Amino acid sequence: MLRVIAGSLTAALAALALSACGSDENSGAGPVTINMWAGTQPGGSFQQAAKDCSDASNGAFRIQFNALANNPDAQRQALVRRLAAKDDSIDIVGMDVVWTSEFAEAGWIEAFPEEIASRVTEGMLEGPVQTATYEDRLYGAPGNSNTQxxxxxxxxxxxxxxxxxxxxxxxxxxxxxxxxxxxxxxxxxxxxxxxxxxxxxxxxxxxxxxxxxxxxxxxxxxxxxxxxxxxxxxxxxxxxxxxxxxxxxxxxxxxxxxxxxxxxxxxxxxxxxxxxxxxxxxxxxxxxxxxxxxxxxxxxxxxPIGGFNWGVSSYSKNPDEAFDAAACLASEKSQKTYLELDGVAPTISSIYEDEATKEIYPFASLIREGLEKGGPRPATPxxxxxxxxxxxxxxxxxxxxxxxxxxxxxxxxxxxxxxxxxx
Amino acid sequence: MSVQASAGVPVAGRGTDGETEPARKQPGKKVMTERGRAERKLGLMLVAPAAIVMLAVTAYPILYAVYLSLQRSDLRFPDDTEFVGLSNYVSILGSSRWWTDLWHTVALTGITVVIELVLGMLLALVMHRALFGRGLVRTTALIPYGIVTVVAAFAWRLAFSGAEGGFVPVALGLDDDPLNSTTGIWITAILAEVWKTTPFMALLLLAGLALVSDELHEAAKVDGATGWQRFWKITIPLMKPAILVALLFRTLDAFRIFDTVFILSNSGVNRSVETVSVLSYNTLLTRLNLGLGSALSVLVFICVGIIAAVFIRLLGKDTIASGTGGK
CATH class of the missing domain: 3.40.190.10 (Periplasmic binding protein-like II)
Structure with a gap:
């Protein structure tokens, strides 16, 4: 009797172990999977930008979009639970502008390397860059911004x-x-x-x-x-x-x-x-x-200054690719996608000059001025x-x-x- | 059947221990045979997996929460973790927010459970006495209980919310948003809870009603008792254990109320109805303060433990009493 029970328990455990092994996605060669976690935008612009950046990476990485809730508090809860547990299935996090200090201080996100940081912030408006900065280092690539x-x-x-x-x-x-x-x-x-x-x-x-x-x-x-x-x-x-x-x-x-x-x-x-x-x-x-x-x-x-910054998780297994992917998600092309599909404001000054932008945002110049002069919320962990x-x-x-x-x-x-x- | 049941009531007051004690001790005194020992061993082994699972999923988290509640522990500041003794409890018990929320919880529990008991009893009587379509009546009555609490709460919120275009404020001609005012959200929360869980109460009471035999009622009728008298003197006393069980389950459930309040208050935005569960959720998951949040959870756990202890004491007396009467 005992042997039967022990036998079936062993079998069950073995099955569990096998299924756990089977779920490892990155075991083969080919592009690295970069998991991006962000709230869903109704127009699907994040998915589109993820796809475009994957295509543009020449097979270096493939960005997998994982949707979080559409309410920022719920997004933060979901991300924080995983990051605090050192979940390595998160590479890029879509962060509300006010999370930077908290995430950076807790050690959940990595500061951008100098070279990528200066590339990302070139031509960007001052307000949004401030929201992604903590203790003089850039912890996020400003993806989009917003003001009232x-x-x-x-x-x-x-x-x-x-x-x-x-x-x-x-x-x-x-x-x-x-x-x-x-x-x-x-x-x-x-x-x-x-x-x-x-x-x-x-x-x-x-x-x-x-x-x-x-x-x-x-x-x-x-x-x-x-x-x-x-x-x-x-x-x-x-x-x-x-x-x-x-x-x-x-x-x-x-x-x-x-x-x-x-x-x-x-x-x-x-x-x-x-x-x-x-x-x-x-x-x-x-x-x-x-x-x-x-x-x-x-x-x-x-x-006020709102919007999202792309941070790179400290527990990412592929930080190099993740930083590149985050930079791409904040690039001019991606920001135009966000603006076109979801009507969110860019952080790059030059986009406001485009005729297409003025078409979508007849008030584009007011937004840009607002972002230059805006007052960010307090930076405290x-x-x-x-x-x-x-x-x-x-x-x-x-x-x-x-x-x-x-x-x-x-x-x-x-x-x-x-x-x-x-x- | 009728003799047993009727004997149960008068005997209730008498000393019960004298009669049950010898009966209880007998099996323990038996000399264990070889086979008995083997069977016992097998029995223990058979329950072992369940016991281990229970320890892993209940005892461990509870003990861990108690451990965390004695720490200064915040997910955002992992380096600041240190043992602080009871200071989290001191901080909670000294804050007006805890006492306000505890009051909300107790009031909500008290009001809803009483309404549910009365309505549940009526519903149980209807289900019990229904002459035709009994199956239909019972099924219909149980539908609210079958609906997921969050879904039901959303339905109530969307009906009552002025800001979200609910029909209730329009139908009643209210200028103010009911979910905005303290009275409004309380009434909505109570209605939603009562609507949702009265069927559960009714179901438990229905089981109790089935214990009351018709012969007793007929005998009382012959003696000239009115329907009202029969209800209070026969039905209620015989149903007492069932009522207590129903109250126990409902009170424990109601005290831990989370979903309805959380959804109706717009994810905890209207804090005039915030309960202790919502407070501990916010402290743990929004503020990430594990120490303080765990201390809150432990306090909720202690409250639930006290409620359970009180009921089990009442229930224990009662079942022993009626149990002895039956023998």
């Missing part, structure tokens, strides 16, 4: 929109139709994006150093503006739940005259209009755009804690109007920067 603009309805707004937040809130509150200013105020990264842009535009910064918060005038002014919008008539009733796409929907269905949002809204509204949505058509026909709103009359705004502290304090945005808002923010940021305490 003020979108407004020319048919609903009399004259020019106000240049400042306070002016816009007042202007929107007085409108009879579409008297809303749409912005994402859900307790997620979007609120941190908003808060950081307000602080930067006011001439400040959230952190003094990697571990030290700032509570000077610009920070207080940023909190005040969030509270002002939240308690005004211009606030969407769903403000505390809205992420960027819900803002886009509200704007597209004619509920708001103003919206601060990423440029993805343009192809979306255009698409809806082309599909026969009459309201979206009307919105598109009367769509106007302006730079990110200012905090004060006399200081230019520093809008504890970024996710810092962001959590900010958005759990300032969302629902009405929290910002409470007298203890600054005190709460200080308490939570202290916890975040010491990576301690429940948030």
């Amino acid at each position: 603009l003020l979108w407004y309805r020319k048919d609903l707004v009399d004259g020019d929109p106000a240049r400042t937040w306070s002016g816009l809130i007042k202007q929107a509150s007085e409108l009879e139709e579409g008297g809303r200013l749409e912005i994402a105020g859900a307790a997620a990264e979007n609120t941190t994006v908003w808060f950081n842009a307000l602080v930067e535009s006011g001439g400040g910064s959230i952190l003094k150093g990697p571990r030290e918060p700032n509570f000077d005038e610009p920070v207080q002014e940023a909190v005040r503006i969030i509270g002002e919008l939240a308690t005004s008539r211009a606030a969407d009733p769903s403000l505390a739940q809205q992420k960027e796409d819900q803002n886009r929907l509200a704007f597209q269905s004619g509920q708001a005259a103003f919206m601060v949002n990423w440029p993805f809204v343009y192809p979306s509204i255009k698409g809806a209009a082309e599909d026969g949505d009459a309201t979206a058509k009307k919105v598109l026909d009367n769509l106007g755009w302006l730079p990110y709103p200012q905090v004060t009359e006399d200081r230019e705004a520093k809008g 504890a970024y996710s804690d810092v962001s959590l502290a900010i958005y759990s304090t300032l969302s629902p945005p009405v929290n910002a109007s409470k007298p203890n808002a600054i005190e709460e923010l200080r308490k939570n940021l202290d916890k975040a920067l010491s990576a301690d305490g429940v948030l």
Whole structure:
């Protein structure tokens, strides 16, 4: 009896071992497989760029695209779980611009070798390169970038929109139709994006150093503006739940005259209009755009910088090929693919001069200026804690109007920067 | 059958240990034969694989979580790992967030389990008494339980969310997004949970109802008891073990509630309904703080352990009582 059991157990183990061996893909000769992990873009531009780069490598590597969730928090969780376990089946990671410090400090991604780094960043805009840099070394090849603009309805707004937040809130509150200013105020990264842009535009910064918060005038002014919008008539009733796409929907269905949002809204509204949505058509026909709103009359705004950088995993079995592949994924050709198929903004200055770009992005020059002047979010390895502290304090945005808002923010940021305490 | 069952109730109060103890000890006192020993050895070997698997997939992770909870351990700062004793627990128990979330969890558990018990009992009675189409009634009633929790939660979210164009706010003429307000998300979460798990409660209670014999009801009817009296004096006391088992399962499940809250709150965005499971998930997987997150998980585990202990104590008394009565 015992022998039978032992025998079957041995057989089962042997079968397991065999199947494990069978799954090794890189055992033969031929191109090296480079596994690229990134969120899916609806237009499939990442897959297309991966294919083009594989073809252009003359058989050196073949990039295998592995899709992550389309929500950045879920992407980060999936990547981090694998990287922390030293998973060598990841070569290239698609990183949101705010992950660089965290991933680099934890040792999950490698710095680019000097030669490749200077090749990658040549002709690139300053803002996006900053987001991929940690302690003066390049940890990612900026693949695409993004900044927010003020979108407004020319048919609903009399004259020019106000240049400042306070002016816009007042202007929107007085409108009879579409008297809303749409912005994402859900307790997620979007609120941190908003808060950081307000602080930067006011001439400040959230952190003094990697571990030290700032509570000077610009920070207080940023909190005040969030509270002002939240308690005004211009606030969407769903403000505390809205992420960027819900803002886009509200704007597209004619509920708001103003919206601060990423440029993805343009192809979306255009698409809806082309599909026969009459309201979206009307919105598109009367769509106007302006730079990110200012905090004060006399200081230019520093809008948020978004986008993706291509990092190379420290656990990659083929780092040389992976760096080459990452550089190719950030090349001019790839960036044009991202722009064409998915409407995401390039990080290479010259692409903005193309007629094709102006066709897709009639507001291309505003985006490029925004990226040159933009205010990146704080570079700290504890970024996710810092962001959590900010958005759990300032969302629902009405929290910002409470007298203890600054005190709460200080308490939570202290916890975040010491990576301690429940948030 | 009727004699056994009816005897169970009056005997319940009497000392039970005296009667059961000798009966329990007898098998242990038997002298083991050669064959008995061999069989016992074989038996142990047969359960060994299952026991080893159980140890590997439950005991090891639990002990590892306890170990991690005593460390300062953060995936992002692997070099900073050090033993910190109970400081993670101190930090959690001293934070208002933990107590808020614990309160959310307890309130959500209490409210949903009570509603589920009442509705589940009604549903069980309907399923039990259905004269025709019994199979159809039972199948229909069980459908919500067969739906994956995440899918069900998404269905409720898409129906109730103002921001995502749900029909409920439109139908009720609400200006505010229900999932945005504290009251709204609580009502939605309670409705979703009750809708989803009442069938499970009903199923367990139905099994209990099957234990109550019709003869007892007929005898009580002859004595002039009303339907209400029969329900409270016959059905409920005889069903007590089944009710306790149903409550135990549901309370344990409800306390660990994650999916419904996580989805309805837009991946944890609306924190006015955040539960302890969601908090520990976020601490572990978003903040990557293994020490703090493990301490949170251990605290949830302890809470669940306390609930289970209380119920098993109640249940133990009860089954022993009715068990003795039957003998």
